[in-house]
Amino acid sequence: MAAGALELTRTARVPRRRRLAALVRRVPAAAWLCALAAFLNATAWSLITPAFQVPDEQAHYAYAEFLAQHGRPPVPRARDTFSGSERAALRDLKFATTMFVPRNGALWNPWEQARLQRDLRLERDRSGGNGAGSALGGEPPLYYALEAMPYRLAAGGSVLDRLALMRLASALMTGATVLLVFLFLRELLPGRPWSWTVGALGVAFQPLFAFVGGSVNSDALLYAAAAAIFYLLARAFRRGLSVRLAVALGAATAVGLMTKFNAMGLVPGVTLALLALAIRQDGGLRPRTLRLPALALAVALAPALIELALNVTVWDRPAIGASASAFRLGGDIHPTLPGALAYAWEFYLAPLPGMASPLGHLPLMDTWVTGFVGVFGWVETEWPVAVYRAALVPLAALALLAGRALLARRDALRARRVELLVYATTALLFALSVAGASYVGHLRDHTNNAQARYLLPLLPLYGALLALAVRGAGRRWAPLVGAAIVALAIAHDLFAQLLVLARYYA
Template sequence: MGGTLPVAPWQTGAVTDTTPHARPAAPPSAVSTGTRPESRREARAPRPGPLGYRRALAALTLVVAAWGVLWAVVTPSFQAPDEQNHLGSVLRIAYGGGWPAPGDAYFAPAVVDAVDEAAYPSDPPGRFVHRPDVPQFVDLDPVPRDERTRVEAATALGDATSGTDVDQMTQHPPLYYALGAGVLHATGLTDARWDTATLALRLLDVLLLALTVPLAAGAARRVTGSPSAGLVAAVFPLFVPQLGHIMGAANNDALVVLACAAVTFLAARVVTGDLRWRVAVAIGLLVGLGLLTKVMVAFALPTVGVAYLLARGRPWPARLGRVGVAVAVAGVVGGWWWVRNVITLGAVQPVGRPRDPATVAQVPTDEVPSLIVEKLAQAFFGNLSWLEVRLPGGWVVLGSTVLVVVALVALVLPGARRASLVLLLLPASLAAGVAYNAWDAHGVTGGLVAVQGRYVFGGVTALAVVLAVAVWQLVRRSERGLARAVPLVVALALAAGGGGLVWAFGAFYRAPGESLGVGVDRWLAWSPLEPPALVAVLLLAALAVVGAVVACLAWPRRAVAPPS
């Protein structure tokens, strides 16, 4: 080829199958160069992948799942944003309490007892500022497991006469809570102890996170034509401690992350030439379902529109028609909820519980832009508990710098620029939405509120793909070189994932000067699980890590072997 670098198969004009189970793309001369992306060649079943790919991807998926489970058992109950609210809203649906209008939902008596037994509010030892007037978590004694409150019909629902506070979660649609209620019913945990029910919901969120891994891998492989790129994308979650913290908690953001991951995967297919009508319908269905969880999924629509705008293989009217179908389906499935809000409540998302402006710290106007950037970066990488435990700033700067460099490499170097632009629109749109909302609220309250990195986690899969594209570019798009880089990337991810957990454990359970043993004893006492179960969790996580290491060390040899 005269020394030129290879590009992604879809940029050659050839239509190839680069799904996660496909063989490496053939040279352009060996495939059809027709102009119909939805031809029979595109639509037929994918061929088996290179030897070991599915096993390596499965091993990495299990590692991410194990990482999420560890976060679920390490984070103390209700030491994650709004977790007690999410538990209460799940119980409301599980016990037939419906979905009251915003402001008309109340905490259940069982949840009020649970909050007290979880020692909330209290400050974890890793809090950024010590507050001597607030109870310290490490000074409190946990309620013995067999004495903790069990949920029952008489205490599972609250109302205006129960004397409890307003639960603002009904400002969102109920899909996540209905799913959580289904899990509690299916597992027989509707009448379990509150901490056991909370752990079940945490594990549901871990499952939703794990499902994003093959989607990220598939999108990266589609964009680059490289199975190794798929494995690089698969481990991206381990680099973001805050993602593990939030996805290891009971939180409706988990369903948003999965919905956006699925849309990201399909947008990658669209921009690389898959313009079948069924894809447009599937995108609309996924966006619509996401909109029945949170309004943030609407920020995926620019990604979808630009994906069709930049796709090749169909004239403008046909591509615009597919955008119209996707938007229409999304509106029918879930968009109607937000239209109804505007018509009946006068706002896209009503306020479930108004914030008292007197409790908001005032911020000078000239400091707002820089503080938004600083707080959003901090909260994206590491702001545990209720944004109280901060990852050291050096790591936040390093992570932010790497993301910026990765994005620039993917956008500047030829090979997958259009796809990278499309995918980066999602995290960029989410971040811009958070910044605008914070700026708008500042004009009302004088403070900065709702600057939370979890609101950008819908773009994590897109960032994972762009990371894979950047590494693919840095090895000069060589499959052999990228395969050799996979063990290094996985090793870095495992180190980051483990380091984040060690940091979190100390921040939650070890006061300054205390030994590791004291922290472990405190963790065992507060956990909903008995010590033997916790030991089993640690052993299974270790086995998952060993499996991933073995699979990835073997990957460079298997990646260049002839396909089976």
């Protein structure tokens, strides 16, 4: 009987393995190689960037440590406290005096290194602290549960051993993001494999993306989830929405929702896309049209509902974690729709006459373009202003070439206008949700959470811009433009690494 059951399990396993192998084989080798390049690059960044000199890395580490040690996510608290071992590491790494002060370097002297090693040997506490309850206490636990694995692998080592392995896990997620961007481009722009490679490599060497990907930060998994969503949407628009695709889309959205609250900004776009796909497939809106969208949304929301139940019954956390995050609304603040829209305008573009200017006179350039071109460390490590101005030239050239590609194929575009509208709306709604979170913070305590990394879930669209630019160059010049785009991306990444090296080590 037992032998028979074993035999059955074996036979079931073999086809599953074959299916998995076939699935892996279906992904082009170029996609794997782009992902590998992104992983290697992010790993290099993880070695170059000093420990905890990435926004909130100390809090992300603390959350993962809390989850690994206590088997549950932290509870929102008024202020962050850390375990003894993390406190010792932060003190000896000069965390507080290095961040925000570009003229203060990392550990330069052998005696500082000796002190760090001695203190990490002596201070072993890993259970203390509240897991960064103030910064992240309400955030969902998926990324941290994944990071708890490398944490446990290095459980016998020091904070720095664990951090190194956890950064490596983030770098893997960065590789996965680029793989999915490649697949997205393959579905979006079929027929020109060269442009998929250019787009994916352009993303792989985007320095802000690699910098975040080489750190412990839940954004790394959010980027991968967003890239998966864009890929699956493009696939559904090209091949039709099947049950399998609806479940996959729901699962990718669920990963995003269980990773970071910012993923909520993707849900309206995904819902819109599902509706558009289902209506197109059924030729109209009937009750049965909603079957697949409902299935996808059920899959997307099920884990969040389970988390909600666990929050209330087991973990003693607020039912909806967002109520303890940057999205927290309270009786003392009174957000309004006109106020939110006006703030969103000022947040991204430039304040109109009569508007306040919470982010300066030209946020589009000063915060978003500058941030995307590259501001590192705790948003204090930057190039001279001239570099950001110069970056406008290649950015404008890319936009012009991409526009030319769209114009040249306007007939084909007309046939795909719903799909393009869905991508544009998804991007817009996501950007509005980022502004919305900042608006709430602005009303609560006059802070503005404007960092370019918050928009990197839209990287697949940046990859599409690069791929379109290659097409816009025309058949004759496409190889030249493609090579120039990748060379520029590599140079951009290389000089960003030098900037960070000069900031912390010279």
